[in-house]
Amino acid sequence: xxxxxxxxxxxxxxxxxxxxxxxxxxxxxxxxxxxxxxxxxxxxxxxxxxxxxxxxxxxxxxxxxxxxxxxxxxxxxxxxxxxxxxxxxxxxxxxxxxxxxxxxxxxxxxxxxxxxxxxxxxxxxxxxxxxxxxxxxxxxxxxxxxxxxxxxxxxxxxxxxxxxxxxxxxxxxxxxxxxxxxxxxxxxxxxxxxxxxxxxxxxxxxxxxxxxxxxxxxxxxxxxxxxxxxxxxxxxxxxxxxxxxxxxxxxxxxxxxxxxxxxxxxxxxxxxxxxxxxxxxxxxxxxxxxxxxxxxxxxxx
Numbered sequence: 001x002x003x004x005x006x007x008x009x010x011x012x013x014x015x016x017x018x019x020x021x022x023x024x025x026x027x028x029x030x031x032x033x034x035x036x037x038x039x040x041x042x043x044x045x046x047x048x049x050x051x052x053x054x055x056x057x058x059x060x061x062x063x064x065x066x067x068x069x070x071x072x073x074x075x076x077x078x079x080x081x082x083x084x085x086x087x088x089x090x091x092x093x094x095x096x097x098x099x100x101x102x103x104x105x106x107x108x109x110x111x112x113x114x115x116x117x118x119x120x121x122x123x124x125x126x127x128x129x130x131x132x133x134x135x136x137x138x139x140x141x142x143x144x145x146x147x148x149x150x151x152x153x154x155x156x157x158x159x160x161x162x163x164x165x166x167x168x169x170x171x172x173x174x175x176x177x178x179x180x181x182x183x184x185x186x187x188x189x190x191x192x193x194x195x196x197x198x199x200x201x202x203x204x205x206x207x208x209x210x211x212x213x214x215x216x217x218x219x220x221x222x223x224x225x226x227x228x229x230x231x232x233x234x235x236x237x238x239x240x241x242x243x244x245x246x247x248x249x250x251x252x253x254x255x256x257x258x259x260x261x262x263x264x265x266x267x268x269x270x271x272x273x274x275x276x277x278x279x280x281x282x283x284x285x286x287x288x289x290x291x292x293x294x295x296x297x298x299x300x301x
Contacts (some may be wrong), residue, residue, distance in 0.1 A: 002174050003167065003215050006034025007142060014159055015150065018213060022148040025162075032150060032161030035202035038253040045266040054118040064112060066123075067181050070225070071165065073127035075145040079135060082109040084116050130179070136223050136235050137176050147176075151212035156258060162206045176206060177221035184227035185234040194222070194242065201253065203238055204246030 008022040013030050020218055041048035048055035069079040087093060088101045096102055106114060115123070147164045165233045167176045182193060203220045210218050220238040225231060260266055271280070283289065 002169055003210065003213060005147065005167075011148075012051070014157075015151060016152055016213065018167075019148045019150075020144050021146075024146075027148045027161070027163055030148075030150070030157035030161060033153075033254070034161050034163075034196070034258065035205050038201065038205075038250075038257070039198055041260070042253065042270050045260050045270050046267055046268050049266040057071060063181075065080075069113060069115075070127060070181055071146075071179055073123050074130050074225075075166065079113075079115075079120065079123055081113045081115045081120060086117070107129060115234070118284055126225060126231040128229055129233045130223060130225060133223075133233040133235060136233055137179060139168060139175070139221055139223075139235070140166055142170070149206065149213065151209040153254060154212070156254075158254070158257070160205060160209050160212075162202070163210055163259045164206055173219065174210070174215050175219040176210070177223060177224065178203065179223045181225050181227055183226065183228075185224040185232050187236065190222075190224045190234065190236075194238075200238070200242045200246035201249045202246075204243050204250045207243060207263060208265060209249070210237060284299065 004017055005018045005020050007020050008026075010017070011019045011022055011026065015284075037048060037052070039224065042053065047056065050059050069081065073079045085105070086095055088095055088099060088105070093099075096098040097106075133142070135229055143166055145166045147167045148161070149164060150159060150161045153160050165175045165178045167174070169175070178199070180190075180193075180199065182190060184190065185195075199222070203222075207220065220243060222236055222238060224236070225232055226233070256270060
């Protein structure tokens with residue numbers, strides 16, 4: 001193996017390395033900057049620092065929870081959930097979420113997500129779509145799933161971290177892949193989604209961490225899984241240009257992070273220019289300013 005993968009028992013906070021089978025709670029609690037944190041910071045620096053300090057719970061959505069279960073089904077063959085009974089009570093009445101007995105059952109099953117049997121079947125039906133794709137199956141057959149990686153950012157010492165869906169090495173060298181669920185897995189549509197959701201920054205971050213751990217020339221793949229009655233799977237290698245743009249955006253994010261951290265100033269909005277001693281101006285959009293004939297010249301120079 002090119003990458004030195006250590007067991008989770010060897011993990012220590014703020015220690016660079018790649019660790020297999022590290023539980024998600026330990027990974028999430030470990031110090032470090034990841035892509036989701038950087039995206040939050042880009043939107044609202046104050047929210048980012050409050051989450052980092054544990055003063056604000058990190059936002060989770062139904063889509064995020066479903067995505068986590070989908071990853072479990074694809075990578076490990078099962079989703080750890082409680083299945084809602086079909087009936088309740090001594091008379092075996094059809095399950096009714098508003099009934100007292102059903103509400104009490106839910107209160108005693110809060111340690112895992114709760115799903116109907118039909119929902120679990122649909123989940124596995126969609127997961128099977130990935131394994132029926134020969135390219136996806138070949139990439140997933142060997143290697144390590146949910147690999148936690150940590151490294152120090154060059155020149156700053158900040159810890160960078162990531163949780164790779166799957167890492168592998170074959171005759172062509174090292175690679176990692178990420179699984180994304182989407183409403184449209186077509187190449188054209190998902191290309192736009194990669195940029196919109198800043199997946200290219202995530203891939204660049206993983207590549208940078210692996211490079212710091214001695215893994216160079218790593219290939220990056222994405223498995224786009226389209227959910228629905230007829231799930232579809234699209235497997236693509238991320239182009240070098242996309243990764244290079246991701247690198248540039250990652251550098252911009254990290255520079256912004258250093259600026260906020262150095263000043264210990266975490267504003268509500270992250271704009272391109274900052275000056276704590278001056279209130280910046282706001283103008284009309286560029287497409288309006290381009291209509292120079294409408295300028296009256298009333299403002300003093």
